[in-house]
Amino acid sequence: MVSRVQGIDGALTVKPLLVAKFGGSVLKSGEDYARAAEITEELQREHSVILVVSAMKGVTDRLLRLARDFEASPSVEIPELYQMHVEALRGAGVSGRLFGEAFSRIARLIDELTKIIWALRVLGEVTPKALDYVVSFGERLSAVIMEAVLRSRGIEAKALTGWEAGIVTDDRFGEANPIMEETVPRVRSRLLPLTEKGIVPIVTGFIAATRKGDITTLGRGGSDYTASLIASILGATEVHFYTDVPGVMTADPRLIPEARTIPRLCVIEALELSRVGGKKFHPRTFEPLLYSKIRARILDAKDPHGPHTIVEPECIDTLKAVAVMRGLAVVRLEGAVMAGRIGTAMMVTSVSKRAGVNIVAISQPVTETRIEIVVAEEDAERLAKALSEEIRNQELDVNVMVETGLSAVTIVGYGLRNPSLRARVLSEALSLEPEPELRSITTGFHDASLTIVTNARDAVRIAERIHSRLLRTRGAGEAS
Structure with a gap:
């Protein structure tokens, strides 16, 4: 306008x-x-x-x-x-x-x-x-x-x-x-x-x-x-x-010193990064810019004409960044009675809402015998207690367990829509020695991100490997 x-x-x-x-x-x-x-x-x-x-x-x-x-x-x-x-x-x-x-x-x-x-x-x-x-x-x-x-x-x-x-x-x-x-x-x-x-x-x-x-x-x-x-x-x-700071970086420089400013992101990539803590943006920052022609710039106030990140509508097929979200836990429900039982997942999300707990990620195998909910570590025991009470009320034979000390490593880039690049990312992660313990693997909005939940140590190892093998060499923000 x-x-x-x-x-x-x-x-x-x-x-x-x-x-x-x-x-x-x-x-x-x-x-x-x-x-x-x-x-x-x-x-x-x-x-x-x-x-x-x-x-x-x-x-x-x-x-x-x-x-x-x-x-x-x-x-x-x-x-x-x-x-x-x-x-x-x-x-x-x-x-x-x-x-x-x-x-x-x-x-x-x-x-x-x-x-x-x-x-x-x-x-x-x-x-x-x-x-x-x-x-x-x-x-x-x-x-x-x-x-x-x-x-x-x-x-x-x-x-x-x-x-x-x-x-x-x-x-x-x-x-x-x-x-x-x-x-x-x-x-x-x-x-x-x-x-x-x-x-x-x-x-x-x-x-x-x-x-x-x-x-x-x-x-x-x-x-x-x-x-x-x-x-x-x-x-x-x-x-x-x-x-x-001069824009969004390819990784947290405190974690990966080789991180550098990303020249260009598309709005979908920026949206995904904001949701995993990239530059500490509000998670909804880029939501109003979706499907618009508005460009955003992230600039250093002390050097507004220096290097910075441009966020634009058009996406190119590259990898852009890797982020690690720490302080997570998994609340796990297991029980044969869950298989084929309609409404179990709804019960889990309803209890989470009543307990005031944000679900970071949720997964369930096709056997329907297990549900894993990833939440902030400080919310895990509260959610587990609320779920246990609901399960007792419904007289279900379901065990509730909590595993703490987890992290999520998220790789962001529109290039992940390409199955071969997605496979390359997973191959690099799995080639680490010793082999990392993977809890879950999920893709994000428009398949522009890939998140691996694992223990805190392996998350850092995976982030370092992906950054050194796939981000440093490809030139984040440039055409591949």
Whole structure:
């Protein structure tokens, strides 16, 4: 989509629309906000720009601790948060009237935060709804600072909360879902008129609201999702994610030092990587970009013109990356009575939902005598206990066992759609000495990923082998 921007002389200029998101990792100080403003100013020369901002680094965790930990002292923590944001405002070079206006807004937000924190102390409990309200202050404070910094540089800007920008969600507090039939028209009607006047909207990432106006959050890392959601709704040409690293890498460099930046990913590959922890994106970050023509760029805020990763609609048949997800466990159900019994798998998923446990992977052989559920290690015993109780209630002869210390190694690349390359990946994994213990092998969305669940040690060995034999030599991101 293009935006018709009215200049100071009244003339209309057609500019392509771009959404830029600045994460907490690059918003640690006033200097960081000033750098973000410089980037925005440069982008504005050729685009109509919408910003999405996260809370300052570490603020969301501090707010969560304030809300949950009644041993934490509001009289110490809240003044520190206040000082942190005022110093960032001052360090970004904001002064005079603009400083005073932003200072007053920060003070009002901190006062509001103080009241809700003390109210939670009096009540003695924290509901998911209250928790969303508390953590929303990080982004709200950040947006106030960004607006002041941009305006101090002569850029017209307006800070908006996610709900003021038009994002309406269900009431699943902590992991809310946008109600698209209401969100789409509201976002268009509230943001486009601003861009057409040459105003830069600054939208708080991560937070939105229900139809009734109750604050909700989209889950940790949800600012990424907010940015791609807005880009999709408005038909932006590109969405930029500014982080503290130059793009997505072929592997975690802490695990594999030879890892390097991937020049290009397709949106399907990016979607798969985000779901296994690639660059710590929100799992739904790239979902709104599927089947669109929007390109995404993952850039280093300190070197925005340097190496980076482009995420584009078109896929090429290569391997791109390998990721290891640690801290997993398998909850295993075994019993001859399960064979041919309709509804056993449904029972497992229903119990998991009631227990509040996310199923990372689930598998069952055609004999139907075993079901294996892969979950986070900290959830395993809770799920096993809930399943055991349900099995006793139904008087089934089924054993429930837990195996911890597992990891999943996921190889990502559209080339895995080719059976011969998929076979090569498995051959490399199985050729290790001693032979690794494989618990399960599954493929992902559009067959663009292959996940092997194994023990923690073998997962690292497999990742190293695949990276050295198939990623270093093929040139991740380039045509094979």
